[in-house]
Amino acid sequence: MQSLALNAVEFRYNSKSANVISIPAMSMEAGEKVFMFGPSGSGKTTLLGLIGGLFLPNSGDVSVLGQVISKMGNGARDRFRAQEIGFIFQVFNLVSYLSVVDNVTLPCKFGRRISAGFQTADKEALFLLEQLGVRDTVGQNIADLSIGQQQRVAAARALIGSPGIIIADEPTSALDEDARTGFLNVLFAQAKREGSSILFVSHDRTIASQFDRSLALSSVNKAKAPVTGGQV
Amino acid sequence: MSPIVVLALRSLWHRRIPTVLTILSISMSVALFVGVDKIREATRDAFGGAISKVDLIVGPRSGTLSLLLFSVFHVGSPTHNISMKALDFAKAQPEVDWVVPFSLGDGYRGASVVGTTPEFFIHYKYRDGRSIAYRVGQVFSGDSDVVVGASVGEKQRLNLGDKIVLSHGHTEDGDGFVKHEDHPFTVTGILEVTGTPLDKSVFVTLGGLGEIHREIGVEAHHEEGHHEEGHHEEGHHEEGHHEEGHHEEGHHEEGHHEDHGSFKEQGGKLVATSVSGFFLGAKNRMESLNLQRTLNTWDGDALLAILPGMAMAELWKNLSIFETAMSLVSFCVVVAGILGLFVSLYIISGQRQREMTVLRAVGAGPGAIFAMLAGEAVGLVLGGIGTGAGVMYAGLYLLSPWIEKKFSISFPISGVSTMDIVFAASMLAVGCLVGVLASFKAYRSAMREGLATRF
Numbered sequence: 001m002q003s004l005a006l007n008a009v010e011f012r013y014n015s016k017s018a019n020v021i022s023i024p025a026m027s028m029e030a031g032e033k034v035f036m037f038g039p040s041g042s043g044k045t046t047l048l049g050l051i052g053g054l055f056l057p058n059s060g061d062v063s064v065l066g067q068v069i070s071k072m073g074n075g076a077r078d079r080f081r082a083q084e085i086g087f088i089f090q091v092f093n094l095v096s097y098l099s100v101v102d103n104v105t106l107p108c109k110f111g112r113r114i115s116a117g118f119q120t121a122d123k124e125a126l127f128l129l130e131q132l133g134v135r136d137t138v139g140q141n142i143a144d145l146s147i148g149q150q151q152r153v154a155a156a157r158a159l160i161g162s163p164g165i166i167i168a169d170e171p172t173s174a175l176d177e178d179a180r181t182g183f184l185n186v187l188f189a190q191a192k193r194e195g196s197s198i199l200f201v202s203h204d205r206t207i208a209s210q211f212d213r214s215l216a217l218s219s220v221n222k223a224k225a226p227v228t229g230g231q232v
Numbered sequence: 233m234s235p236i237v238v239l240a241l242r243s244l245w246h247r248r249i250p251t252v253l254t255i256l257s258i259s260m261s262v263a264l265f266v267g268v269d270k271i272r273e274a275t276r277d278a279f280g281g282a283i284s285k286v287d288l289i290v291g292p293r294s295g296t297l298s299l300l301l302f303s304v305f306h307v308g309s310p311t312h313n314i315s316m317k318a319l320d321f322a323k324a325q326p327e328v329d330w331v332v333p334f335s336l337g338d339g340y341r342g343a344s345v346v347g348t349t350p351e352f353f354i355h356y357k358y359r360d361g362r363s364i365a366y367r368v369g370q371v372f373s374g375d376s377d378v379v380v381g382a383s384v385g386e387k388q389r390l391n392l393g394d395k396i397v398l399s400h401g402h403t404e405d406g407d408g409f410v411k412h413e414d415h416p417f418t419v420t421g422i423l424e425v426t427g428t429p430l431d432k433s434v435f436v437t438l439g440g441l442g443e444i445h446r447e448i449g450v451e452a453h454h455e456e457g458h459h460e461e462g463h464h465e466e467g468h469h470e471e472g473h474h475e476e477g478h479h480e481e482g483h484h485e486e487g488h489h490e491d492h493g494s495f496k497e498q499g500g501k502l503v504a505t506s507v508s509g510f511f512l513g514a515k516n517r518m519e520s521l522n523l524q525r526t527l528n529t530w531d532g533d534a535l536l537a538i539l540p541g542m543a544m545a546e547l548w549k550n551l552s553i554f555e556t557a558m559s560l561v562s563f564c565v566v567v568a569g570i571l572g573l574f575v576s577l578y579i580i581s582g583q584r585q586r587e588m589t590v591l592r593a594v595g596a597g598p599g600a601i602f603a604m605l606a607g608e609a610v611g612l613v614l615g616g617i618g619t620g621a622g623v624m625y626a627g628l629y630l631l632s633p634w635i636e637k638k639f640s641i642s643f644p645i646s647g648v649s650t651m652d653i654v655f656a657a658s659m660l661a662v663g664c665l666v667g668v669l670a671s672f673k674a675y676r677s678a679m680r681e682g683l684a685t686r687f
Contacts, residue, residue, distance in 0.1 A: 054592070075597055082595020095590055097246030098239075109235035110595035157594070 001066065003165050003197035004028040004051060009060035009070075010223075011050060020046055021057070022223035026215075030065075030164070033188065033198045035208045038217030044201045047217065048167050051199065052085055053077040065164040082111040086158030086166040086196065090173055093154035094142045101125045101138055104156045112161040115194065121160065128156035132186045148179040155187050162194035170202050184210055236596075240604045243587070244611070247580070251612065254576045258616020258659065261569025263624040265562055265655050270628060272558040274643045279548060281359030282428040283540045287520040290314070290322065290527055291509030293534035297550065300543040303509050305429050306336060306344035313494065313506035318533045322512055325526060327519035330355050333507040335441055339399050343384045344433045347441030347504070353379075355513055358428045368392055369421030375440040375501070378417035383431040385422040394419045398434070398444055415444040425636050438504040512537070566655055570662050573616075577609050577663065581670030598671070606667025613663035617656050621648075 004027060011021040020043050028034050038044050049055040050062055053069040062070040065084055069077050086107070094103045104125035108114060118124035129135045132152040137145055145153065151171050158166050168187075172180040184207060191198050200211065208214040244251050283289075283304045291299040294311045301307040313335075323331050332355050335347035346352075350371045353364050369392045372379050378398075380390055390396065395416040417436060425431060494506045514520050520539060527537040548555075588601060596604075632643040 052593070075599075078595055078597035081593075087593035089589070089593075093590065095239075095587055097242050106590070107594040109239075110591075110597075110600065112595065 001030045002027050002063070003030045003032065003065055004199065005061075005063040006050075007061045007063070009050065009057045009062060011046060011055060011057045019058075019223040021050065021221055023047075023060075023220050024222065026220045028165075028197055028199060031192070031195055031197055032213070033191070033211045034200065035205075035211035035214045036199060036201045036217055037203065037205055037208065037214065038221075040203075042217045043221050043223065044217055045169065047221070048169055048199070048201060051165075052087065052167055053081050079111050082107055083113065083161070084164040086160075086163040088151070088154045088158045088166065088168040088171040090170040091147070093157075094145075094150055096142050098142070099138075100129065100134075100140065100142065100145075100153055103142065103153055104128065104160055106157060107160060107163075112163070114160070115162045124160055125156060128159055128190065129153070131190055132156050133182070147174045148183065151175065151183055152186065155183070155190070159187075159190050159194055159196065163196055165197045165199065166191060168198060168200045171200075172202065172207070173204065180204075180207065236600050236603050237607070239591075240608050240611070243584075243604075244608060250580060254573075254580070254612050255615045255619055257572055257576060258569065258613060259618075259620030259623060261565060261572065262617050262620025262655070262659070263627075265565045265569065266621055266624040266652055267627075268558060268562050268565060269649060269651050270624070270643060272555060272562075273649065275554070275558075276548065277359070278427050279551075280544055283356070283544070284359060284361050285355070285357035285513065286511045286540050287514040287517055288512040288524055288527070288537045289509060289540055289543070290318070290512055290535055290537045293536040296536070296538050296543050297547055299509065299536055299538055300540070300547055302336060303334065303511075304540070306346075306433065309337060310508045313508055314510075314533045314535060315506050316504060318527075318530070318535055319507065319510050321530060321532060322510065322523075322527060325523060327514050327516065327523055328512060329515040330513045331510050332356065332512075333438065333504070333510040335438060335504065335507045337508070338441065338444070340380075340384070340396060340434045341388060342432070343381065344429070345398050345441070346433050346435050347438045347507075348435060349438065352435065352511075356511060358426050358430065362426070364426065364430065365424040367422045367424045369419070372420050372435065372437055372440070375437050375443050376415070376417055377420040377436070377440070379421040379423065379435040380419055381423050381431040381433045381435075382425040384434055385419075390419050390422060392419055392422070396434070398436070400445070415440075427636055438507065439501055442501075442504060562651070566658065569655075570658060573613065573659060573662050574666055577612065577666040578670065581605055581609075581666065581673070584670075602668065602671040605671040606664055609663040609667035609670070610660060613659050617659060621652075621656075 006023050006026040008025070009021060009023045010019050012019045036044065036047075046055065050057055050070075051064065053062070053064075053072070057070050060070070061068050064080070067080060067084075069080055072080060095106065098106065101122055105121040108121040114121050114124050118127065126135065126138070129138060129152075132155055134145075134149050134152040134156070137149050137153060142150070142153075151174070154171070158168075166187075172183055175183060187198070188210070198211075205214070289299060289303050291303060292310050292312045292314050298308060299310075302310055316333075319331055319333055322328055330351060332349055332352045334352065336344060338345035338347075350373075353371050357363055366379075367382065367385070369379070378396060380388075380396075384390065388396070395418055397416050417434075417440065423430065494504070496503060496505045512523070514523055524537045524539065527535050584605075588596075588605075591601065591604075628643045635643060
């Protein structure tokens with residue numbers, strides 16, 4: 001089963017601009033770990049937005065876990081994202097006024113079911129925090145956590161409820177080498193246990209070998225228009 | 233409780249300092265607006281409530297506003313007096329229930345002296361028919377007694393039995409030109425606060441007023457250089473002119489007597505032969521217009537009878553610039569308050585883009601984002617409105633007795649006015665608008681910005 005499939009997807013930010021995404025075909029298998037790289041402005045963030053159902057393509061279909069999310073209504077797409085897609089950002093992953101456990105269980109408040117074997121979301125959150133090596137952060141303020149600890153808590157949030165796919169947008173760029181390796185190891189282990197696919201975007205190609213395969217965005221994205229972060 | 237409500241409450245608690253500052257900012261606007269509105273309302277009420285249950289005010293023919301101003305507000309002075317015959321003529325009308333004369337023109341440390349009869353305290357009402365009440369003491373019974381208004385009693389720290397000396401003439405900030413030290417008055421009553429010019433008045437009998445001019449009148453006239461000494465004492469002389477109906481001469485005489493009426497010796501006492509005017513109550517209010525016409529067309533003294541309500545409305549209309557100015561202040565407060573609210577809420581919502589990014593990423597839909605941001609905005613506005621209105625009304629409740637004593641302006645704790653509701657609704661609408669704009673912006677762009685964030 002494919003966890004992700006893009007078919008003739010084109011996207012531009014407004015009708016007068018050129019396409020920033022033009023992907024004839026792209027797919028990921030269930031449980032696959034894909035490393036995607038590309039220079040700044042190549043459309044990585046825009047592509048993640050399309051896959052997460054935050055943007056709608058101007059043409060073509062985006063399917064996640066067999067569901068064409070680009071054809072869903074807004075509410076259904078939001079619920080689907082809550083249920084099946086885990087996001088990890090580069091920074092500012094956590095809600096500062098919530099506790100560590102509440103941050104991890106946040107998706108469950110918007111419809112994500114907890115994984116089998118757990119009676120409550122809190123118990124699953126504590127289990128994931130334990131597995132990711134940040135169990136001792138429970139009770140601490142978010143602002144007091146290191147970047148590495150915050151990323152692991154964010155990973156726990158992405159993994160809770162065993163979503164079908166995890167989208168990670170350069171989550172290791174703020175980490176040193178040891179922390180980066182440790183983070184990837186626990187992320188992979190937990191994703192494997194949960195059966196989740198991982199689409200991992202990064203500039204850092206030294207970690208590419210740890211994934212099932214690498215994918216240069218330029219090899220699938222035929223659009224030539226440069227994109228700058230946050231330009232929309 | 234809905235997770236969105238929990239999140240919103242936790243978010244507000246987390247941002248409690250800016251939240252409290254925003255609520256304070258809104259509450260200050262609300263308090264200022266309500267305060268200005270209440271001052272406007274209280275001023276209008278104080279103005280309109282200065283006289284009640286009096287059907288006609290009658291004085292020498294001059295202008296409506298002039299008569300109203302000197303008879304009720306003790307501002308200015310009558311051009312001349314009217315004879316007691318006019319009073320008798322009015323009393324003789326079958327439609328008339330009561331007539332109360334008054335004479336003005338003297339002062340006591342900035343307060344107006346009103347020469348009148350004990351019936352004044354029975355018939356003269358204020359603000360929706362309230363009767364004049366005594367804080368202590370009672371009405372004057374002799375020509376050496378005086379009843380003082382609440383502000384006068386308070387300001388001069390007067391007690392029952394105290395002796396006071398009135399002055400000839402009346403100035404706003406002190407005594408008149410000549411003190412009537414030869415005839416001190418004894419305080420027999422101190423009135424309750426009325427929030428009207430009564431508070432800044434002292435009341436004596438017409439005879440008492442005559443007594444203090446028994447000697448000083450000579451000097452007063454002499455100073456004015458119109459008559460030889462002793463003329464004033466011969467009160468009957470001027471009365472003679474009236475009786476003969478020589479109005480020109482009568483006016484001439486009364487002009488010399490200032491505006492506190494004139495007197496004649498009768499049985500060892502001075503009795504009034506003319507007064508500044510009189511208040512009149514009709515047996516049936518519907519007869520007021522007929523009485524007005526009768527008095528205005530009397531072929532004796534040249535009289536002017538006015539309906540207090542209509543004269544008040546005309547005066548207030550003439551003073552509409554005050555209301556306009558207050559309305560302008562209110563409008564500026566509204567604009568400043570709404571702009572402040574908009575800027576404050578919009579900045580706060582802008583600072584929360586990353587929070588919205590995370591919420592959207594974990595599946596929060598537009599409804600949840602809208603409910604959270606709009607709910608918070610509306611909550612802040614409601615908090616501000618409640619705090620502002622609460623502070624203002626509590627302040628009014630606590631300070632109104634002092635304000636009433638100090639400024640003779642009454643602040644009744646009235647219900648919420650239409651203007652208050654319009655203002656509160658405008659603030660709420662802005663709160664909702666900001667919430668909608670912020671949530672729309674968050675829904676459209678938070679994720680893009682969050683995803684695109686780089687070191």
